[in-house]
Amino acid sequence: MNEIVIKKYPEGLTVLLNPDIPFETLYTALGRKFRESAGFFGNARLAVSFKGRELDPEEERLLVDAISDNSELTVLNILGDDDDDVNQFYIKAGSRFPGAGDGNMLSSFYKGTVKAGEHIESDTDLIILGDINPGGEVISAGNITVLGTVYGTAKAGSKGDRNKFVIALELRPVRISIADESATQFVRRGIFRAKSTPKIVYIKDGELTADEMNPETVEELKLGFAGKSDVKED
Known part of the structure; x- marks a missing residue:
């Protein structure tokens, strides 16, 4: 078995790790692999999933450092085994979202x-491949998916559709709005976690709500993520 196998998909990587070699050997091999492939990956911003062996938080951090130190990549998030379905949702971020408001609405990037x-500002579902910084503002008549952190302002359903949502890898916003509902606080500040959980903001029982993004939430909201027959492939 190879020391490291890297599988690339839109806006993400899966790194398959050999479970039978010392971690130090794995760390060195990962750095070498990304150094040799730096030109191929460029300066993309993406999520990474490590597979094949159990890692503690410190080992995850070291592997992310090995990637960052040997390439121009920015690792937005670490996805674990329980995030596979969420991962697939992000892979299909540019696809249709049947069942989420207007199923015929295509996404803009x-x-x-x-x-x-x-x-x-956009009249379609909007995919942000990066962060929304403080002072930055994103407005969409459809849904907003942020493959990064919302520090600034995001407003979905800007034309009054209360069935829209905002998804982000991290929420630390100045303000998030869905139609005419707004809020400013969703997370405890000052807490850093190497492995964060994507969040979805939507209107539930008449109030703006932030939930962890997981397959159950996807099913409850009928977002139509990967695996549905009417999802358009990239």
């Missing part, structure tokens, strides 16, 4: 971080 003073 914005690649990069939305910086302070920038205003991004």
Whole structure:
């Protein structure tokens, strides 16, 4: 078995780890692999999933450092075994979202971080391939998916549709709104976790709610993630 096997998909990587070699050997091999492939991966921002062996948080951190130190990649999030279905949801982020409001609405992409003073607006579902910084604002008549952290402002359902949602890897917003409902606090500040849990903000029982993004939430909201026959492949 190889020391390291890397599988790339849109906006993410799965790294298969040999379970039978010392961690130090694995760490060195991972750094070498990404150093040799730096030109191929470029400066993408993506989520990473480690498979094949159990890792403690410190080992996860060291492997992320090995990737960052030997390439121009930015690791947005670490996805674990329980995140497979969520992972697939993000892989299909540019696909249709049947059952979530207007099932015929296609997604628009914005690649990069939305910086302070920038205003991004769309009439379609909007995928942000980066963060929304404080002072940055993203508004969509559809849903908003952020493959990064919301520090600034995000508003979905801007034309009044209360069935829309905002999904992000991390929520630390100035403000998040769905239609006419707004909130500013969803998470405890000052807590760092190497492995975060994606969140979804939506209106539940008439109130703005933030839940962990998991297959059960996807099913409850009928988001139509990967595996449904009417999901359009990239």
